[in-house]
Amino acid sequence: MILRIRNDLINYQKAHQNKVNILLHYFAFLFAFLGWIYLFIDIKVTIILATSHYILSSIGHIYFEKNKPGAIKRPWLGFYAGFLWFFMRTYELLTRKKVLPNIYSNN
Template sequence: MTDKKYQTFREFYPFYLSQHEDKTCRALHYIGSLLVIATMIYILVTGKALYLLLLPILGYGFAWVGHFFFEKNRPATFIYPWFSFLGDWVMLAEFITGRKLIEGSHS
């Protein structure tokens, strides 16, 4: 982790990406995020709100396995929960579109 205190998401995001350099870690993030989207769609279609309980398990479970076993670092979520949450979605969007959405990112 870093001692730097990030004030904006724009300055945090390059650090966020530096914590996700392992391809397996990133893939696990993408899988977890896509499962969150699929589960949300399922909930909206079926009205089974109890499945909302799965969302943090899917979203963070896959990501944390990536960090602890592949990237071998501590998730930024523990220090920057909101910026890290946003980072997950921006990183996924950059992967899907193949475009940088945040200037200075190197996804």
């Protein structure tokens, strides 16, 4: 199970290598995370945040990465691997410790 999650994270990162796309996805998942919180507070804010999430992600894939968004090909993988990447990347930014798998190694 851990190996499967690690491989999914590696595949997610391989589909998101452009720096602008990575930045857009970070904010997209921040908006999605806030949208889940606002789901219980204000549904209008949730809809705006969810829409912003998909717009930022799509812009990143279409204009910068030049590939199809994961939500189209494999929605569940894009959802869980994206959120996992977001939380792990946030941890890396806060602690300055590398926790995401290296996409260039076979280990």
